[in-house]
Amino acid sequence: MKKGIILLGSSSSNGETFKVSKYLSEKTNYQIIDLKSKNIGPFDYEFKNGNDDFLPLMKEIVDKYDIIVFATPVYWYAMSGTMKIFFDRISDCIKIEKETGRKLKGKQMAVLSCGSDDELKNGFYMPFIESANYLKMKYVGNVHCWLEGEEIPEEVKHNLNQFAQDIL
Numbered sequence: 390m391k392k393g394i395i396l397l398g399s400s401s402s403n404g405e406t407f408k409v410s411k412y413l414s415e416k417t418n419y420q421i422i423d424l425k426s427k428n429i430g431p432f433d434y435e436f437k438n439g440n441d442d443f444l445p446l447m448k449e450i451v452d453k454y455d456i457i458v459f460a461t462p463v464y465w466y467a468m469s470g471t472m473k474i475f476f477d478r479i480s481d482c483i484k485i486e487k488e489t490g491r492k493l494k495g496k497q498m499a500v501l502s503c504g505s506d507d508e509l510k511n512g513f514y515m516p517f518i519e520s521a522n523y524l525k526m527k528y529v530g531n532v533h534c535w536l537e538g539e540e541i542p543e544e545v546k547h548n549l550n551q552f553a554q555d556i557l
């Protein structure tokens with residue numbers, strides 16, 4: 390199995406996206422990094438947030454892992470704001486921290502989404518796929534999850550097992 394990390398971009402550190410991420414983490418032994426626990430400010434043209442937690446985290450990721458699983462809830466048909474801020478900040482790695490940016494090349498990207506609906510609208514994964522293309526990362530796949538009550542349905546467990554086995 391590859392060396393991977395799950396980046397959790399939920400507004401809840403122990404919410405539904407966390408629950409399915411934890412299931413995946415147990416299957417893969419990939420650790421979860423909770424972006425909510427980090428101090429990561431929005432992209433700034435003058436890089437005023439350059440001393441926050443983004444760059445140390447990004448350096449750790451590019452140095453240690455081959456595959457990044459972006460785990461995001463579906464908020465208003467799109468990735469969460471927390472996850473989008475993280476993606477926006479990757480621009481720091483293109484504009485000033487170029488050495489770190491270059492190390493993204495060749496890494497793999499996968500996406501776990503979690504919504505209340507068992508279906509996603511068309512195009513949900515497009516920003517991930519195109520960002521991977523732009524960064525010369527390899528987009529390897531995605532899995533959509535939902536909960537029923539507090540539980541992970543068997544269908545979702547099956548999809549996560551397949552995802553872990555075939556992609557990660």
Ligand SMILES: Cc1cc2nc3c(=O)[nH]c(=O)nc-3n(C[C@H](O)[C@H](O)[C@H](O)COP(=O)(O)O)c2cc1C
Nearest residue numbers: 399401404405406462463464465466503504505506
């Ligand atoms: C602000 C907000 C917007 C949401 N928009 C959607 C949506 O567009 N589609 C959907 O299926 N679920 C939507 N949901 C439901 C969440 O995606 C779902 O409950 C998810 O499992 C929550 O994960 P979390 O506990 O990690 O936040 C939304 C929830 C919130 C809080």
